[in-house]
Every structure is written in structure tokens, then in C-alpha cells.
Amino acid sequence: MSQRNVIPFGPQHPVLPEPIHLDLVTEDETVVEAIPSIGFVHRGLEKLVEKKDYQDFVYVAERICGICSFMHGMTYCQAVEEVMGIAVPERALYLRTVWAELSRVHSHLMWLGLAADAFGFESLFMNCWKLREGILDIIEATTGGRVIFGSCKIGGVRRDIDGDTMKGIVEKLDRIAAEIRHTTDVFLNDYSVQHRLKEVGVMSGEEAYALGTVGPVLRASGVAMDARKIGYAAYRNLKFEPVVEKSGDCHARCRVRVREIFQSIDLIGQAARKMPEGEIAVKVTGAPSGEYFSRVEQPRGEVIYYVKANGTKNLQRFRVRTPTFANLPAMVRMLKGASIADVPNIILTVDPCISCIER
Amino acid sequence: MIEEQTTIAVGKDELLGTVSDFHSQGYRLVQICCTALGDTIEIHYSFDKDYRFTNLRLTVKPGEEIQSVSIIYWSAFAYENEMSELFGVKIRNIVVDYKGHFYRTAVATPFVATETDEKNDTGKE
């Protein structure tokens, strides 16, 4: 047996601007064990709920993560709405779907850029982020913020998108989609990208499922599990199939996200066509009592919000299980046996959002 | 109602048996969540199979020791370490036991408010 060394990875690392620390136990160039430790920026938001009014807490929930912020707000609202038995207007559900899919597109484009950065393809990275700006512009025009939408509230949404704007968005997305395709073709076809990602960090479907993995990581291993299929918001009225890839390596995870971008653009088009007229919010009075687990498919996977209320203005317990937390065991498993040079790629293809973990 | 959710109450002794039943039926461990309710602690084990969501609810007293399910579901280690560090739940035989080093907290078990904490807490952030 050759000598074992421990190489620290993070909490500050060029490939990942967020604080997670991994102790990589290595033998020569091979990682034999990875031990993660988190908690560098833990914010205790789950505890904060005891001091905040349940309706005001939407703003806190939205700020759990800066990338899937809208979906955090939406999941929280869904959980409280279920507890209180509020029927959200159809139009609000469709608007939520549109915004949720927009944030998926921008998140995946950002991830593609970061992945390109991780394997050293700087111009591709810049290209992806350039395209992401187009999506962010749409988001800013409709909600007023680039990443923090502030548009969800308990009982509906705060803002409306009128018909002409919606049509404009769909047209603009079609234009952007053509540009995105030029860039994603590089991810799918380029020799150097494939050379770097294929057969790296392979995880079989059974293993991924057993580890409780969620989101694109699970779907890249051939398991068709997409929480949108539960049929929250307007998804029950839209046609889509979970994007599945078989090979379970880093390149498969990349392909899943690439295909999901186009799937999301298609879903926005469908939602825009089917969106009914009507109210966008109902008035909410009283206080919630009961408990519910709300599930939403975020760009990184399924998120779980648990809300327990006892009839007062403050919730009794609020718990978030973010997708990255569920993917942590998978990440540890994938790193085992990987080469040191592949570690950044493997970690990045999980798309870890550390601030999500540190809620 | 978005989806049906069933919750089954289990005792401390039946926990491992019930969880292994779920495992053999091919359920996926979704999450483990801990709720401090003053004199008791509620632990929810959530499972999912083909979008069917099922919960196990275990109620324990603070300080009571429970068995780890990480022998059955390896990925449970993250949740269980979190529970033991933030809520002070005593869990035996966690496969990867961080022994209090998973999170870096200034206060031990910050999510369970003790009486001294309440006194010091003026309600201001």
C-alpha cells in the first residue's frame, strides 16, 4: 500500500466560490475517501421562523438561495397554502410555472458556464453567461429583480405578466434558444469536453437511487424521477417527460441539463398558450394549523419543505431539505476512486449549492 | 391538495424493522426531519416510491437514545448527524459519525431552546 495523504479541498477553492470543505484521502493520484464538512455559513433560518410572521417569511425563504430563489419562495408558499387549504387561482399557478422554468433555464446556463470554467474552457464559460443575461433581462422585466424575484406570496403571486409581454417573452426565448443551441452543441459534441467528462464520476442508477440522490444527478443515471410529475402548480396541465440519460457519468449529467434547458423553454411556451385569464391572488386571513411536506423540482433536484403550524402567526417548525443536501452522499461516493484531477469536475457536475445547505 | 401524504406513527423499537420494510419494497429515503416540541421530539422519516410520499413519525423524549437507520439507508448519515448536532438527539451506530463536527456551531444543539437561552434571548436579532 502506498502512502496515504490528506489533501484539503476548500472551503476556498477556485472552482467553487462557496464554502464546503472536503478532506480528500489520497493514495498517489487516487482519492480513496472524501469526508465533507459543512456549516461555515450556517444561517439558522429554520429557527428564524419562530420569530417571523408566516406571511413575511416568504422573503426569508426566497433568500435561502440566490439561484433558485423563486422556487424556494414557491415551495414555502405551497406548503403554507396546503396547510391552510387555500385554493390558488389558476392564473397564479401558471405564472409560477413560467417563473420557475425561467429560473431553471438561468440556473442551468449558469451551471454550464461554471462547468466549462472547471474544465478550463474559458470562452465557453463566458458564452454561457452571456446567454444567461438574456434570460435575466426577461426576469428583471417581469419581476423587477434579476435573481430575487419577490413575486410569490401566500395565496398567489404579486405581479402579473400581460398577454403581449408573455408573447414577447416566448418569441425572445425562441431566439435565445437558437443561440443557446450553438453553445450547447459544444458541450455535446466537442472532443475536448467529452474527453474531460466521459466516464468520469460514473454512478449506476441503482446506486444513485439507493443513496437518495435527486435531480439531474439521478436522471443522468437512468432513473426517471422528476418531482414536477407530482403535478404541483400548472405542471399537471403541461406535457413533458423527465429528461433521462443512461450512462451516469459527468457528461451524462451535462447532457441532462442541456436538454432540460430546451424542455423548460418548451414548457414556458406551453404555459403561455394555456394561461387562463383571471385573478392572480386570493386574500389570506387567519393563521395556519397543521403540517405538510411540500415538494418542488428545483434546478438541482427535489426540494422538501416541511411546515408545522399550531394556529399562531408564527410557524412552529420549518424545515428545508435542499437538493444539494440529498446529493452530498452521492458526491462522497462518486469521489471515491476518482483521480485528483477529476475532483473539481465531479463536484461541479453535482451542481452543489452550499448556501442552500446552510439554510 | 397537490398530493396525498400518509403518516404512520412508529415506536422506537419498531423503527428499524419498519424502515427495512420500506427499503426492501424499493422506497427511496427522501429526508429525515426533526421537530422540537417542548417536552418531546418528533422525528419524521420520509420515503418516496413512484411519487407516493409516506412518512414515519417517531416521537421520543429529549435525551432518549434511538437507533440509526444509516445501516439500511447509507445516505441517512447526513440527516442523522444534523439531528444530533442541532437538536441533541442521541443516535447510536451512525455509519459515518462526525461526533459533533458536521456543523460548526457556537452553541451546542442550537435548535433546542433551553431555559437559559430563552432568558438571554430578548427577541431582537
Added chain:
Amino acid sequence: MGFLSMTRNIAQNLFEGPSTRRYPAVKRYYEPKSRGMIGIDIEACIFCGLCSKRCPTGALTVAKDRKEWEIDRLRCIFCGYCVEVCPKKCLSMANHYSPCVTDRGDAIHLEKQAPKGTTEQPVEEKLEKE
């Protein structure tokens, strides 16, 4: 599998010109809905204090006795909740940001209502620390 799949993008980027903006010379366009800065029509304010009660970050302070309304611009998160709850609709959300400051104290902005009943025109008093 291709070796030159990036070439098309590179060529396009060459002819398209820069994607960035020459900032001070070319100003950024803000959408009408952009959330940037909370403003107040202080004369319409009734100092009910709802905005400060609802503010998620506690950036607002309302003093009814002194007829003062104060915002800490660096604590404000531009959520627009105050604008929504204001019963007199005297709060507004501007689509541009507040000016930069070099000291935290400079970001605290105070608005004071002119005493009523005087024959003079109400004067808006801005007590921004220099």
C-alpha cells in the same frame, strides 16, 4: 465528435462586437418594473408605522411623535412589501438605485414632515449626514 465546434461561436463573437457595455459612457437601461429604491411622499404619510412593522429586515423606522420616516438604504432588500402594505400609497419603488456611499451612516435617509397649520408652503427637509 468534433474538434472545431467552438469555431462558429468564436467567429460570431468576432463580428458581433462586445457583449458588455462601456459603463459610465453607456448607461444601463432599467426596466420600468425594476426594484431599486424606496421613496416616500412624506406629506401624504400618516405615520401608521405599518411599513416598519412589515419590513423583513427592519430597515424602516417611523416616529409618529416627531413625524419622521427613516430608511437605512443598506439594510433595505428591495422586496417592496412596504409599498404594498402602505394604506396611503405614499411609498413608491423607483427603478434605479440610491447613490453609492462610503460610510454606513451615509446610507440612512431621513424624511421629516413639515409641521401642519403654517401658512408657508410645506418644505421637504432632508437631513442626510454629509
